[in-house]
Amino acid sequence: MNPIQNFRQLTSYLKSLNCRKRVAVVFPHDPHTEYAVRRALEEEFARFLLLADKRYIHRAQAICNEYPSYVTVYEAEDMDVAARKAVELVHNGEADILMKGIINTDNLLKAVLDKEKGLLPKGRVLTHITLAQIPTYPKFIFFSDSAVILHPTYEQFKSMIAYAVSVCHHCGLEEPRVALIHCSEKVNEKFPHTLDYAKLKVDAVNGIFGQMQLDGPMDVKTACDIHSGDIKGLSSPVVGNADVLIFPNIESGNTFYKTVSLFARADMAGILQGTICPVVVTSRSDSSISKYYSLALACITEK
Amino acid sequence: MNPIQNFRQLTSYLKSLNCRKRVAVVFPHDPHTEYAVRRALEEEFARFLLLADKRYIHRAQAICNEYPSYVTVYEAEDMDVAARKAVELVHNGEADILMKGIINTDNLLKAVLDKEKGLLPKGRVLTHITLAQIPTYPKFIFFSDSAVILHPTYEQFKSMIAYAVSVCHHCGLEEPRVALIHCSEKVNEKFPHTLDYAKLKVDAVNGIFGQMQLDGPMDVKTACDIHSGDIKGLSSPVVGNADVLIFPNIESGNTFYKTVSLFARADMAGILQGTICPVVVTSRSDSSISKYYSLALACITEK
Known part of the structure; x- marks a missing residue:
């Protein structure tokens, strides 16, 4: 393969693999995360497990209605429950990548770094x-x-x-x-x-x-x-x-x-590494496009 | 005065002051330093005391011939002698600013930081x-x-x-x-x-x-x-x-x-502060224009 040198090449390459990564998203109901999810669905390189708050589940459901074959929606009581469920999906082999939506990074990391049920094997560097x-x-x-x-x-x-x-x-x-x-x-x-x-x-x-x-x-x-x-x-x-x-x-x-x-x-795109799967944790001040590119980076890393 | 927001405004303002700063330059015989010196002479905001190596004194002399009223040339045996002489010119009140030409920063700083004859008063932070x-x-x-x-x-x-x-x-x-x-x-x-x-x-x-x-x-x-x-x-x-x-x-x-x-x-422009006068110490990898702008920064600081 030729070296990938920009984001356009990266997303085209992912699409060409014809193999969608499965991404568990914790609380996807903010416009930036929704943009990233929709665009990855359009570009056909990911499928999604959306862990949504009860109050905003209609927003996740709307994405599911647009792409019914590639989106599953789960209802979660609160963000901690959603984060734990997402981690569990990775452990069960049902998700390849974990992505943060509109929850505090600290809450997500609590689940990711949990010593018993988390995603960071002992001795690994995050x-x-x-x-x-x-x-x-x-x-x-x-x-x-x-x-x-x-x-x-x-x-x-x-x-x-x-x-x-x-x-x-x-x-x-x-x-x-x-x-x-x-x-x-x-x-x-x-x-x-x-x-x-x-x-x-x-x-x-x-x-x-x-x-x-x-x-x-x-x-x-x-x-x-x-x-x-x-x-x-x-x-x-x-x-x-x-x-x-x-x-x-x-x-x-x-x-x-x-x-x-x-x-x-x-x-920019950014992910956590050291965990058993890539974790997308863009911050509030990152743009929609940055979240989308981060998702692409996670997908290529999981190749 | 209006705030100065870019280098063009800075050099225009310096020219408008109609008061040339006196700059002692240690070993000015490299193209970048010569560019900065000539351009400051053109823009009429500085005059120069050029401390030149014997072998290259003709280059300093050429600048002096172009701007005889605003340039004085001194011959120095080696770079340490030139650096000490430049520091002395500042102490004697004959120069307002010190500028590094093509000598090692370490050699210049040795003279600048000399505890007895240098330019950094005791207790001042460089x-x-x-x-x-x-x-x-x-x-x-x-x-x-x-x-x-x-x-x-x-x-x-x-x-x-x-x-x-x-x-x-x-x-x-x-x-x-x-x-x-x-x-x-x-x-x-x-x-x-x-x-x-x-x-x-x-x-x-x-x-x-x-x-x-x-x-x-x-x-x-x-x-x-x-x-x-x-x-x-x-x-x-x-x-x-x-x-x-x-x-x-x-x-x-x-x-x-x-x-x-x-x-x-x-x-970019950069100077040392804490010394009794600004010291221009741009590095080898800085461009000609950067040396010129550094000189302008030193002149406004000395205002």
Whole structure:
């Protein structure tokens, strides 16, 4: 398969697979979530299990009436019940993906992270991966972590990289280029994450992440702009060509997220990984299209 | 005066003052620095003291021949001698601004930070402030710190804010709006800088920063996009309207710098503050125009 480089290619590819993923949506009755659900139905890459509040079940029912073969509606007493039911559907093998509608992220995560009945196997690292389509960059950028892990440890970095590489492989990038982000190129003990970066480079050479290229520390511009690397005399398969950016902390990851989405008008998608299935948890301030793209990202990850 | 909102207004305003600042340039013989020097001479807002290497003195002399009334050339044996001489010119009252040409930042800083003969008074905080003109934002954004302070303490935050507010006042912003950046709106002891933010808000209310508005923690999008604030139910003079962004650490400040300059095609200017005069220390990968704008920022700061 050719590498997928933008959201149009991503959704076309999903449609071409002719195999709809089954998505359990908790409280789908807000316009943004409804838009994402309807559009995925139109594009024929998903079917839905809608867990709806009693008061708004008519809205879920309306979607079901439009696409009766691909939508099932369940009534739930409250959001916690709906979240637990959705998690159960995943465990029973009836759903491939979990998606947040208009419920608080905390309520959803309570069910997802429940030690006995949740979706995160013991010892697995929960992380958030974002995919950005930036008009001024010729391909997708995947990055982590802008939402969940505050200050990654070495083990968490390993998981973040492994998940990102796996998503890239699913998107047809045979040898994804991963940049470990910092404010300079120097490994410096004042910044403990740069010491982790040095170890991760050895891990990459030893093949623990599979087929990929890894380099760093380097700044965002060095990672994504060949010209900057040239001026600094830096050259590697990653410099200027990154597919994946791994950020040293949530403040820098979040800054990248908000800056490209606001000032560079990027389209964004994001999912949780580490769980036994991808979980779509876009926030209230994300747009309808962002929820739809997040759903597409979850579907390709589940391929 | 009207608020200055872009670089064209900034350089026009400097020209209109009809009062050239005196700029000492250490090793000006690279094309980027020469461009900045020549353009500031054309625009008539600076005069120059060029401290040149013997081998390249003909290049400095060529500029002097074009603008004999506004350029003086000094020969220096090596870059350290040139840097010390430039610092001395500031101390003697012969120069208002120091500018780095093609010498290593470390060599320049050695002279600038020299405890006896340098430019940083004891007890003053050295910081870097950047000014960005982002095509997708209607006015300038000032931010700190992307280059010098790694993880600001409460005292360093206070200095960063005070310097930024002072530059804004020089640019005609009577009541600059300062956002304290974080990945969420919550004060949380897991992030000690958010505890500092809470104290800084009290300081601002008590008037220690003069006429300004301060709010935070908030993310970059909440600070610069009214719509995001609306969705989150947040409202303050700062939300959606920030003039200044204060970042919690160098990784996030640097990420913002590199991301707006690369992906949002922003024009950037940067100077060191805390020293007895502004110091222009653009890096090798900055463009000619960025050096010119940095010079303009230094001149308005020295007003």
